[in-house]
Amino acid sequence: MKDSAKDKEIVLTGQYLGVVEEYLPDKQSTYVKDGGIYATKTGIVKIDKDRRSIKVLGYQEEDRKTVKIGDIVIGTVLFLRLYSVGISFATINNKIQFNSSYLGNVHVSHISKRYTEKISDAFQITDIVRAKVTSQEENEYSLSTEGNDFGVIHADCSICGTTLGRISPDKLRCERCGNVENRKLANDYGNVAESLKY
Numbered sequence: 001m002k003d004s005a006k007d008k009e010i011v012l013t014g015q016y017l018g019v020v021e022e023y024l025p026d027k028q029s030t031y032v033k034d035g036g037i038y039a040t041k042t043g044i045v046k047i048d049k050d051r052r053s054i055k056v057l058g059y060q061e062e063d064r065k066t067v068k069i070g071d072i073v074i075g076t077v078l079f080l081r082l083y084s085v086g087i088s089f090a091t092i093n094n095k096i097q098f099n100s101s102y103l104g105n106v107h108v109s110h111i112s113k114r115y116t117e118k119i120s121d122a123f124q125i126t127d128i129v130r131a132k133v134t135s136q137e138e139n140e141y142s143l144s145t146e147g148n149d150f151g152v153i154h155a156d157c158s159i160c161g162t163t164l165g166r167i168s169p170d171k172l173r174c175e176r177c178g179n180v181e182n183r184k185l186a187n188d189y190g191n192v193a194e195s196l197k198y
Contacts, residue, residue, distance in 0.1 A: 004017065004022060007046065008044055009044070017045065023037060024051065041058055070133060072133075073091065073130070073143065074090050075089040075100075075131070077123050077129060078125065080125065081119070089104065103140055104133065110143070124183075148186070152183040153186045157176070158179070160177045
């Protein structure tokens, strides 16, 4: 009897993965022959233990550098408009993007679940922001910072450039000059632990 594939194992096209009694096969990346499940492409095995399903992720899917709806991005605020803020992506799903040409916009209506009167109450240029991709139009992406996990994760004082410290859910203070500024803050502002990889 052949050994079943393990989670995160690299497999080749046509390689045996397991049996139908053990796993639900994936229509896109596996085929069944005589009760055995086989890979239809080369890639990395993904086993969902809860659903008892098995599939093969292509190398491109595992390491893709393109943006899809639902992705989590971190980027720098490049500009503020009257009703939106422009962000250049630095990471996509914790993968670093060198020389990224991806741009996203957070519209004022997608900053927070609470009403935001002015963009400058939520963001400033050079802020580092975590956001979720909600839609795509041409090569620009619509982003949302609604929710506790999203918003500014690093900000510098607009007067002296010192890193701002959090003093309330949406206020920051500069320890050097005492300047107080408003932001739409992520819940882990100032304590971000993202495991980034290229």
